[in-house]
Structure formats: C-alpha cells, structure tokens
Amino acid sequence: MEYSTMILRTLVLYFVIILVFRIMGKREIGQLSVLDFVISIMIAELAVMSIEDPSTPMISTIIPISVLVIIQLIMALISLKSEKIREIVDGKPTVLIEKGKIDEYEMKKQRYNFDDLLVQLRENNINSVSDVEFAILEPTGKLSVIKKDEQDESEGNDAVSLLPLPLILDGKIQGEHLDRIGKTELWLRQELRKVGQRNLKDISFCSLHKNGNFFIDLKNEKK
Known part of the structure; x- marks a missing residue:
C-alpha cells in the first residue's frame, strides 16, 4: 500500500511540477534568475519530502508549491515594471574585458577569478585576451564574448568600436550605457529626432550598431 501511494504521489507531483514550470515561463536552466533558481530548488525539495x-x-x-509560484509570478510582473527591481532580482551584465584590457576591479566585485575567465574564453574559441573587444559576464553567469573586428583594427577605426548595450529600455534612457560609449542624452535625443523618433516613451528598446545606425523597437508595434 505504501509503495502504491509513493508511485501515485510521484505521478501527481510530476504533472504538478510540469504545470508549475510552464506557468513560470520558458527559460533554459542556465538562464534562470536567482529567484527562479531558489524557487526551483524549494519546489524540488517539497516534492521529495512529500514522496x-x-x-x-x-x-x-501543493499549497507551499502554489505559494512559491504566486511569489514568482508577482516578482516577474514587478520586474517588468521596475528596472531597479529587475536589477536586484536578475542582476545586470558586467563588462570584464574592454578593448583587450581586463577590468580587475569588476572581476573582484563579481568574485570572478582569472581561471574562470580563461576557461570561458577558451569555450568561446578565444586564445588571447588581446583578441577580445568586449567580454560581458551575464546575470546567468555565462560570458558573452565579442571578438575584435579585424577590418576595423587594420583601419585603426576606434569610433565604430561600440559595446552593444541598450541605450533606451521601456522608454527610459540608460545613462550608464551612454557614458560607456562616450555619448550624452542630448546627443541621443538629437539623433533620434533625425530618424523621426521624438517621444522616447514610445520606444521599448533602442541600441546603436557599429555602423552608426540605430535599432529601434516601438512599444505595441504591430508586425
């Protein structure tokens, strides 16, 4: 009787957990935020204890699992509305290498050692740090690497060496990102006016390409 109960509980919890993760959204395991990861562990522990x-x-x-799902959904909704909360919950990208130079301060701040850095560079088929234009530590712990453009390097063109960071998110100017590429809010507003974008609140995402062109996605834009 006890074994049949365990089997039944396992089947029930299996489908409950599938439903829970479908509700939580489509993210790969390696892309889970800290909150998602903690909730996943707690759900797994509750399921094991019950079995x-x-x-x-x-x-x-079932009740504690439901409470955890509600917490996750509420926090996800708040994160969509608030950039500050999103940074607290999900974290934000950190530049570890810029134009072939390692930022030791940021590495210490992120408790990221040189062995970790070199391993992830090798995984990105990078043999030398000098070949890296930018290496960005994502909130998931993955290192995104942008190689130097050989053509730009041979031409000595540093003006187009831009880090692909968003300049506008949800209608808000990202001042920190503008500072990194050496631009100002006034410059951004003037450039956007040239392409017919006067109301920044209508822009959900804006970034600057290496060729100097803007990529702009408008809010509620019909495809």
Missing part, C-alpha cells in the same frame, strides 16, 4: 513521507497529506505540499 518520502506518504503519511503527509498531499495538500501540505
């Missing part, structure tokens, strides 16, 4: 102890009512497991 191991058949005397515990199933409702005692």
Whole structure:
C-alpha cells in the first residue's frame, strides 16, 4: 500500500511540477534568475519530502508549491515594471574585458577569478585576451564574448568600436550605457529626432550598431 501511494504521489507531483514550470515561463536552466533558481530548488525539495513521507497529506505540499509560484509570478510582473527591481532580482551584465584590457576591479566585485575567465574564453574559441573587444559576464553567469573586428583594427577605426548595450529600455534612457560609449542624452535625443523618433516613451528598446545606425523597437508595434 505504501509503495502504491509513493508511485501515485510521484505521478501527481510530476504533472504538478510540469504545470508549475510552464506557468513560470520558458527559460533554459542556465538562464534562470536567482529567484527562479531558489524557487526551483524549494519546489524540488517539497516534492521529495512529500514522496518520502506518504503519511503527509498531499495538500501540505501543493499549497507551499502554489505559494512559491504566486511569489514568482508577482516578482516577474514587478520586474517588468521596475528596472531597479529587475536589477536586484536578475542582476545586470558586467563588462570584464574592454578593448583587450581586463577590468580587475569588476572581476573582484563579481568574485570572478582569472581561471574562470580563461576557461570561458577558451569555450568561446578565444586564445588571447588581446583578441577580445568586449567580454560581458551575464546575470546567468555565462560570458558573452565579442571578438575584435579585424577590418576595423587594420583601419585603426576606434569610433565604430561600440559595446552593444541598450541605450533606451521601456522608454527610459540608460545613462550608464551612454557614458560607456562616450555619448550624452542630448546627443541621443538629437539623433533620434533625425530618424523621426521624438517621444522616447514610445520606444521599448533602442541600441546603436557599429555602423552608426540605430535599432529601434516601438512599444505595441504591430508586425
């Protein structure tokens, strides 16, 4: 009887957890935020405890799992509305290498050692740090690497060496990113006016390409 109960609980919790993760959204395991990761571990622990102890009512497991899902959905909604909360929950990208130079301060701040850096560079088929234009540590812990453009390097053209960071998110100018590419808010507004974009609040995403052209995505834009 006890074994049949364990099997039944396992099947029920299997489908419950599938439903839970479908509700939480489509993210790969390596792309989970800290909040998603913690909630995933807690759900797994609750499921194991319920299977191991058949005397515990199933409702005692379902209720905590439901509460965790509600917390995750609420935090996800708040993160969509608030950039500050999004940074706290998900973190933000950190530039570790810029134009072939390692930022030791940021590495210490992120508790990221040189062995970690070299391993991830090799995984990106990079043999020398000097070949890297930018290396960005993503909130997921993955290192995104942008190689130097050989043509730009041979021409000595540093003006087009731009880090592909968003300049506008959800209608808000990203001052930190503008500072990094040596531009000002006034410059951004003037350039956007030239392409017919006067109201920044209508822009959901804006970035600057290496060729000097803007990529602009408008809010609620019909495809």
